[in-house]
Amino acid sequence: MILNFILSGFLIITFLLVITKRITGLIRAFRAQSIFLFLYTFYQGFTQRNLELLVICGLVFALKALVIPFVLLRIVRRIKAEEDLGLIINPQLSLVIATVFAYLSYLFAHNAMPRANSPESAAFIASLTAVCIGFFLMASRMKALGQVIGLLVMENGIFLAAGAIAGGMPFFIEIALFFDIFVFVVIIEVFVYKVSRLFTHIDTSKMKSLKG
Amino acid sequence: MLIALIILIPVLLLILSPFVKKTRTLGVINASGYAALLVVCVLFLKTFLAKGSQAVSLWGWVYVDSLSVFFLLTTAVVSFAASLYSIGYICTEAEETKISGRKAGAYFQLFNLFCFTMLIVPLLNNLALVWIAIEMTTLISAFLVGFHNIKESIEAAWKYIIICSVGITFALLGIIFFYYTSSRDAQVKSLEWAGMLAGSGMFDPKIVKLALIFILVGYGTKAGLAPMHNWLPDAHSQALSPISGLLSGVLLKISLYAILRFVMLANLSIGYAYSARLFILFGLVSLGIAGAFILIQKDLKRLFAYSSVENIGLVSLGLGFGAFGGIFAGLLHAFNHAVTKAFMFFCAGEAVRAFRSNNMNKMQGMIKIMPFTGTAMFLGLFALVGMPPFSIFIGKLLILIAVFQGKYYLIAGLTFFFIALAFAGLLYHVSRVILGNAPQTMPAQKEPLSAKLALLFLGIFILGFGLKIPQAFLHLLENCQLLILGK
Amino acid sequence: MMTLNNIILITGKTVLLALFAPLVSGIIKKIKNNLRMRKGPGILQPYYDIQKLFLKDEVVSKNTSWIFHAAPAIVFASCLCASFLIFMAQPGPFIKNDLAVLIAAFFVLGLGRFFLALAGLDAGSSFGGMGSSREMFISSFAEPAVFIAVFALCMGAGNSFGISRLLGGLALLMAAIAETSRIPVDNQETHLELTMVHEAMVLEYSGRSLALIELAAYIKQMLFFTVLSWYFFIPAPAGFAIICLAVALIEISVAKMRLFRVVDFLSFAFFIALLASIAAGAGF
Numbered sequence: 001m002i003l004n005f006i007l008s009g010f011l012i013i014t015f016l017l018v019i020t021k022r023i024t025g026l027i028r029a030f031r032a033q034s035i036f037l038f039l040y041t042f043y044q045g046f047t048q049r050n051l052e053l054l055v056i057c058g059l060v061f062a063l064k065a066l067v068i069p070f071v072l073l074r075i076v077r078r079i080k081a082e083e084d085l086g087l088i089i090n091p092q093l094s095l096v097i098a099t100v101f102a103y104l105s106y107l108f109a110h111n112a113m114p115r116a117n118s119p120e121s122a123a124f125i126a127s128l129t130a131v132c133i134g135f136f137l138m139a140s141r142m143k144a145l146g147q148v149i150g151l152l153v154m155e156n157g158i159f160l161a162a163g164a165i166a167g168g169m170p171f172f173i174e175i176a177l178f179f180d181i182f183v184f185v186v187i188i189e190v191f192v193y194k195v196s197r198l199f200t201h202i203d204t205s206k207m208k209s210l211k212g
Numbered sequence: 213m214l215i216a217l218i219i220l221i222p223v224l225l226l227i228l229s230p231f232v233k234k235t236r237t238l239g240v241i242n243a244s245g246y247a248a249l250l251v252v253c254v255l256f257l258k259t260f261l262a263k264g265s266q267a268v269s270l271w272g273w274v275y276v277d278s279l280s281v282f283f284l285l286t287t288a289v290v291s292f293a294a295s296l297y298s299i300g301y302i303c304t305e306a307e308e309t310k311i312s313g314r315k316a317g318a319y320f321q322l323f324n325l326f327c328f329t330m331l332i333v334p335l336l337n338n339l340a341l342v343w344i345a346i347e348m349t350t351l352i353s354a355f356l357v358g359f360h361n362i363k364e365s366i367e368a369a370w371k372y373i374i375i376c377s378v379g380i381t382f383a384l385l386g387i388i389f390f391y392y393t394s395s396r397d398a399q400v401k402s403l404e405w406a407g408m409l410a411g412s413g414m415f416d417p418k419i420v421k422l423a424l425i426f427i428l429v430g431y432g433t434k435a436g437l438a439p440m441h442n443w444l445p446d447a448h449s450q451a452l453s454p455i456s457g458l459l460s461g462v463l464l465k466i467s468l469y470a471i472l473r474f475v476m477l478a479n480l481s482i483g484y485a486y487s488a489r490l491f492i493l494f495g496l497v498s499l500g501i502a503g504a505f506i507l508i509q510k511d512l513k514r515l516f517a518y519s520s521v522e523n524i525g526l527v528s529l530g531l532g533f534g535a536f537g538g539i540f541a542g543l544l545h546a547f548n549h550a551v552t553k554a555f556m557f558f559c560a561g562e563a564v565r566a567f568r569s570n571n572m573n574k575m576q577g578m579i580k581i582m583p584f585t586g587t588a589m590f591l592g593l594f595a596l597v598g599m600p601p602f603s604i605f606i607g608k609l610l611i612l613i614a615v616f617q618g619k620y621y622l623i624a625g626l627t628f629f630f631i632a633l634a635f636a637g638l639l640y641h642v643s644r645v646i647l648g649n650a651p652q653t654m655p656a657q658k659e660p661l662s663a664k665l666a667l668l669f670l671g672i673f674i675l676g677f678g679l680k681i682p683q684a685f686l687h688l689l690e691n692c693q694l695l696i697l698g699k
Numbered sequence: 700m701m702t703l704n705n706i707i708l709i710t711g712k713t714v715l716l717a718l719f720a721p722l723v724s725g726i727i728k729k730i731k732n733n734l735r736m737r738k739g740p741g742i743l744q745p746y747y748d749i750q751k752l753f754l755k756d757e758v759v760s761k762n763t764s765w766i767f768h769a770a771p772a773i774v775f776a777s778c779l780c781a782s783f784l785i786f787m788a789q790p791g792p793f794i795k796n797d798l799a800v801l802i803a804a805f806f807v808l809g810l811g812r813f814f815l816a817l818a819g820l821d822a823g824s825s826f827g828g829m830g831s832s833r834e835m836f837i838s839s840f841a842e843p844a845v846f847i848a849v850f851a852l853c854m855g856a857g858n859s860f861g862i863s864r865l866l867g868g869l870a871l872l873m874a875a876i877a878e879t880s881r882i883p884v885d886n887q888e889t890h891l892e893l894t895m896v897h898e899a900m901v902l903e904y905s906g907r908s909l910a911l912i913e914l915a916a917y918i919k920q921m922l923f924f925t926v927l928s929w930y931f932f933i934p935a936p937a938g939f940a941i942i943c944l945a946v947a948l949i950e951i952s953v954a955k956m957r958l959f960r961v962v963d964f965l966s967f968a969f970f971i972a973l974l975a976s977i978a979a980g981a982g983f
Contacts, residue, residue, distance in 0.1 A: 001860045004860055004861055004862050004865060004983075005860070005865060007862055008862050008865035008866055008869075011862070011866065011974065012866065012869060012971060015967065015970060015971060015974070016967070019963050019966075019967055091963045091966065091967075092962070092963075092966045095966055095967065095969075095970040096970070098970065099970050099973050099974060099977075102974055102977060103977055106977060106981055110981070111418070112418060112419060112422060117981075117982045117983070122862055122978075122983045125981075131381075131385060135378065138374070138378060144370065147374055148374075151374070151377055151378060151381065154378070154381045155381060158381065158384050158385050158388060161385065161388055162388045162391070165388070165389075165392045166388060166391045166392040166395055166396075167395070169340065169388070169391060169403075170340075170401070170402055170403065173338070173340040173341070173403065176340070176341065176344050177340070177344065179344075180344050180347055180348070183348070183351060184347070184351060184377065187351045187354065187355075187373070188373070191354065191358070191366070191369060191370055191373060194358065194361065194366050195366055195367075195370055198361070198362070198363050198366050199363065199366075204370070207367045207370070207371075209363055209364050209367060210364060210367055210368055210371075210445075210446045210449070210450070
């Protein structure tokens with residue numbers, strides 16, 4: 001039952017991501033999604049009495065719910081970017097697409113997983129939906145930060161998928177992945193500053209000097 | 213022991229580089245380091261073959277088999293040439309005050325970091341760590357792509373970092389699927405190579421098939437397979453020329469290495485036909501798209517970048533016809549292309565520096581302005597389009613033979629057509645650059661000595677491998693072929 | 700089967716619902732005021748209001764037609780009728796068979812709304828027309844969400860606190876907020892020209908007619924809360940308490956949206972409901 005609450009929350013936040021029109025709103029939604037991810041990992045670790053999972057859930061919270069949103073919000077503050085995300089596809093159509101993604105993920109999981117009705121299967125569907133929606137966010141948001149958050153959402157989805165179908169990756173690998181995400185965010189920060197300084201905006205749809 | 217040296221040399225160079233103030237000295241130290249690395253790699257190849265090509269597993273972290281050695285060797289050759297070429301390139305850039313002394317130092321640090329991440333990829337035992345190392349190559353080389361801090365290069369770096377990260381995120385999903393089936397069906401709860409290889413017979417075929425698609429799309433983005441190649445021309449054209457050579461020569465192949473690892477697992481569990489079909493599909497699409505774009509290019513470095521897409525497509529096609537000797541041909545072509553493309557990018561770097569432009573309409577008469585580079589580029593062009601007696605000819609021929617032996621005449625026809633497109637485009641564009649009328653006001657230019665040396669070094673491989681491939685190398689390739697086919 | 704017993708039971712429930720409906724509204728108001736550190740009116744205030752309105756004379760515009768006079772009765776009757784229908788459904792594992800009844804109930808509510816909107820236009824005042832058009836605009840997005848949420852409820856029968864129930868419950872709650880004209884879609888407490896929706900539509904009414912309309916609105920709110928409490932198999936009183944608290948919390952913690960943002964809000968509810976029905980179909 002608790003798992004159902006967590007997964008529903010995760011799904012709702014994932015859907016909330018596609019109708020968010022502002023950068024800060026998107027960052028906050030990402031934070032909320034990460035918190036649900038933390039809760040999921042915590043629940044798994046707690047019920048299985050697995051210390052490694054508990055350590056990992058602590059890292060999820062520290063990195064994805066605290067550090068990364070903080071860094072992203074700091075970028076927004078420093079470059080004084082416009083709040084508007086620049087939606088290429090309006091929220092209603094985005095929701096249609098997100099629902100289609102959810103349904104496709106369900107079909108996919110239904111075919112790939114043997115026990116179709118288990119909580120793991122539900123988590124797997126939610127995670128695939130998050131991966132698809134993250135990808136969709138990257139493709140349909142003009143602002144550079146929207147793309148970054150789309151990628152992080154994909155990462156969240158994959159993390160959940162790992163937890164759902166494989167019971168989490170080996171401990172050491174998870175740590176290395178966190179390190180990788182951290183480095184990614186730091187480097188992205190550097191590049192967003194460079195982009196905003198050179199272009200005076202962070203709108204990737206206006207970056208068109210390279211073609212062909 | 214030798215493996216430890218391979219890892220240590222770039223690290224040592226990295227630690228050393230902040231202490232050397234003079235750019236030229238730093239470059240020379242760097243190049244000699246990579247020369248040592250190359251020697252170590254060749255020695256390692258010798259001992260490896262002498263021990264009967266047994267896979268070496270060290271400290272639980274390192275796993276080296278024939279495939280690793282092959283990619284290690286490719287990386288070592290091209291990175292030595294690039295480090296040699298960098299000396300003159302960076303010094304000239306510094307003299308022309310395009311970059312400051314501090315930035316020149318930063319260049320060598322990033323160069324070493326980049327080479328380090330690429331060198332450890334074939335060595336790592338754990339497939340997830342391979343993933344992380346490949347992601348690191350993206351993140352580090354993004355700085356080298358955006359090195360000039362101008363609009364175009366930052367745009368290219370941004371596209372590069374975002375597209376490749378997305379691609380590689382899909383690959384991670386594929387890895388998780390592999391992990392899922394290996395932990396559920398084969399009870400192997402780790403991503404270490406030996407364990408997964410042993411358990412691969414028990415993998416769930418359905419999941420392996422799905423996972424392989426994610427892996428191919430994911431790493432394929434990084435390997436430059438169309439239609440995920442969009443980042444490639446931008447990054448290659450905006451990167452510094454030695455780095456363009458490294459990107460095209462090594463980075464793409466390193467991703468191919470990661471793909472091959474998973475294909476090996478898949479072959480053992482579901483047989484060769486499935487991955488072959490995927491390889492052929494991606495290969496043909498890459499060939500077609502690259503052929504079309506090569507014809508309409510105006511930018512010299514973008515032209516070579518699309519040629520890389522074309523060649524990666526050919527390699528992929530070769531891997532798809534593995535049952536007919538295509539893997540041997542594909543890997544041989546991968547090595548030849550790495551060497552030749554690095555050669556061409558170095559030539560292009562000199563040309564771009566002389567003409568201060570990438571636009572081929574403004575670059576004419578190379579051979580009058582820079583006789584050495586012009587001649588080299590002319591010969592390199594013949595090598596690149598696949599004329600005998602240069603090495604690429606053999607690779608292409610073997611790939612086509614494999615396609616014909618498979619009796620896929622339609623595919624063979626298409627391949628011929630696309631190769632002909634690329635042939636015509638490259639020949640037309642580049643020969644105009646080399647032979648056209650030089651601008652009157654343009655004085656003759658001199659290349660730095662190190663650039664000449666780097667070109668000569670690569671030239672030996674281009675011509676040498678065209679005339680006779682060393683026995684040891686052939687042996688290595690045959691071993692790779694057996695490994696991938698799972699025999 | 701409709702036995703006499705059943706009919707008496709359902710009638711009793713409906714009467715009880717109508718009696719307690721204003722109280723629930725009063726409780727929500729009280730919770731809101733307490734959360735805002737205000738004293739506010741007592742929880743029985745809605746009863747006093749209705750009593751007062753019943754005793755007052757009516758003022759009717761000269762331009763009105765029969766629709767204006769008939770509308771309050773129709774609205775009130777439709778609400779009662781809907782509550783009859785809703786109580787015919789059986790919450791619990793067998794609700795799957797009662798989808799038709801529930802859908803009918805919400806359609807009957809729609810009939811009431813239709814006449815109310817007509818009445819708003821009837822008097823010819825500018826506010827009435829504006830309110831009607833906004834009401835129809837909002838409900839055209841809210842009603843699909845309600846239907847799909849109810850559909851998910853019936854499909855996912857016997858699965859309390861499953862994912863489909865949680866998602867569907869959220870969707871219905873969002874739609875209910877819109878239907879009962881609460882923040883962030885509408886605001887019951889103000890008569891601000893620029894933002895009011897429901898209040899603008901009934902602005903022309905006074906006296907007994909207004910009392911009927913208000914009572915109907917209370918009943919409609921109760922109907923939504925009843926169905927919401929079914930989502931989780933919570934017994935009605937406890938369910939009402941939780942929902943009251945939730946609604947009050949939402950109302951004091953968010954700001955009212957611009958009208959065009961409401962579209963996003965309600966389409967979000969719609970798609971969450973759709974997701975809930977997918978989940979219900981998959982058995983989660």
